[in-house]
Amino acid sequence: MPIITLANSKQYEAALGTSLLDAALSAGLVLEHSCKTGRCSSCKARVVSGHTERLRPEEVLGTVDAEQGWILTCARAALDNVTLDIEDLGDLADYPARTWPARIQQIERVLHDVVKVTLRLPPTAKLRYLPGQYINVLGPDGLKRAYSIANATPGTAGPVELHIRAVEGGAMSAYWFGRAQANDLLRLHGPFGTFFLREAVGDHVVFLATGTGIAPVKAMLEQLAATPEDKRPASVTVYWGCRHPEEHYWTPTDDRLSVRFVPVASRPQEKWPGARGHVQTVFMADAPDLARTWVYACGSNDMIESAQHQLLAAGLPARRFHSDAFVVSG
Ligand SMILES: Cc1cc2nc3c(=O)[nH]c(=O)nc-3n(C[C@H](O)[C@H](O)[C@H](O)COP(=O)(O)OP(=O)(O)OC[C@H]3O[C@@H](n4cnc5c(N)ncnc54)[C@H](O)[C@@H]3O)c2cc1C
Numbered sequence: 495m496p497i498i499t500l501a502n503s504k505q506y507e508a509a510l511g512t513s514l515l516d517a518a519l520s521a522g523l524v525l526e527h528s529c530k531t532g533r534c535s536s537c538k539a540r541v542v543s544g545h546t547e548r549l550r551p552e553e554v555l556g557t558v559d560a561e562q563g564w565i566l567t568c569a570r571a572a573l574d575n576v577t578l579d580i581e582d583l584g585d586l587a588d589y590p591a592r593t594w595p596a597r598i599q600q601i602e603r604v605l606h607d608v609v610k611v612t613l614r615l616p617p618t619a620k621l622r623y624l625p626g627q628y629i630n631v632l633g634p635d636g637l638k639r640a641y642s643i644a645n646a647t648p649g650t651a652g653p654v655e656l657h658i659r660a661v662e663g664g665a666m667s668a669y670w671f672g673r674a675q676a677n678d679l680l681r682l683h684g685p686f687g688t689f690f691l692r693e694a695v696g697d698h699v700v701f702l703a704t705g706t707g708i709a710p711v712k713a714m715l716e717q718l719a720a721t722p723e724d725k726r727p728a729s730v731t732v733y734w735g736c737r738h739p740e741e742h743y744w745t746p747t748d749d750r751l752s753v754r755f756v757p758v759a760s761r762p763q764e765k766w767p768g769a770r771g772h773v774q775t776v777f778m779a780d781a782p783d784l785a786r787t788w789v790y791a792c793g794s795n796d797m798i799e800s801a802q803h804q805l806l807a808a809g810l811p812a813r814r815f816h817s818d819a820f821v822v823s824g
């Protein structure tokens with residue numbers, strides 16, 4: 495079986511036909527990832543030596559990327575021994591994915607096109623995850639969709655909160671906005687993803703969210719609120735972009751954590767006194783100290799790509815930019 499070697503010399507076996515990412519996860523090694531379907535580029539890595547085959551399209555990679563040996567580890571399998579120019583994320587993200595039964599405890603319409611769903615797990619279930627991670631919901635008719643967990647309750651069997659936006663013509667949207675009701679039985683599979691807080695004591699933490707991209711941000715803020723003062727960042731700022739001001743259906747109001755909250759509207763009425771435009775532009779207009787800032791971007795792929803491009807060009811070190819794109823997950 496091919497052996498995969500990482501930049502920190504850790505090794506794992508990868509069966510033919512299994513993605514490099516799945517093989518690593520099965521071996522207990524967590525590599526950077528999000529969608530697992532070749533659509534977000536979180537798992538981008540460079541092949542130093544060896545040969546791989548493509549299991550699914552890698553549309554988010556450009557021609558130049560491919561020529562320079564970049565691949566998506568969720569989209570490629572090894573053909574022989576392969577060396578990758580990436581490291582695993584250590585024990586931090588080591589919460590193995592499992593399947594969990596869950597019942598809808600409450601489903602609440604917070605906007606005409608957003609529902610807040612609370613899922614109840616059996617008392618014996620110990621779903622552990624890092625705030626910021628997502629879970630797959632296995633719904634009716636064999637549907638499977640990814641949703642970020644919007645609350646931080648690691649180590650407990652507490653309820654799981656999801657914020658779900660309706661997608662026009664969407665199969666799972668039809669369920670959430672039509673048929674779903676309290677007590678429905680679903681299954682969850684997860685947790686997944688490597689969108690979680692890195693240590694940033696004394697630095698600034700900035701969240702850029704669009705739409706329901708605020709969900710994992712809420713979970714991370716809850717985690718920060720429960721963190722001792724001497725282990726916290728120097729400041730926390732949340733830029734949350736929606737089209738209209740009334741679409742900001744949630745406000746950070748935890749007394750334990752001081753948060754600068756900047757609601758941003760891209761299509762407000764004339765009289766809106768708040769920030770206008772795109773979150774990444776509003777953030778850059780605040781003249782941030784990028785050398786001392788960690789940025790977490792979540793929501794639309796367009797925002798994430800544009801933010802990453804702008805911020806890295808302005809001097810943000812690449813390792814301080816983390817993102818989770820809500821791309822098609824079906
Ligand atoms: C890691 C991850 C986390 C996510 N977390 C959340 C979350 O917390 N809240 C949330 O509301 N959504 C989230 N999503 C998106 C979610 O998983 C679904 O893709 C989305 O809700 C659409 O599902 P659907 O079954 O209604 O539509 P589908 O039946 O899958 O698609 C219907 C049509 O809409 C298009 N479409 C599907 N998804 C999207 C999309 N995301 N953006 C634009 N067009 C789309 C499809 O191309 C298709 O044409 C996440 C996605 C990923 C990958």
Ligand code: FES
Pocket residue numbers: 526527528529530531532533534535536537538566567568569
């Ligand atoms: S492209 Fe591989 S995890 Fe998203």
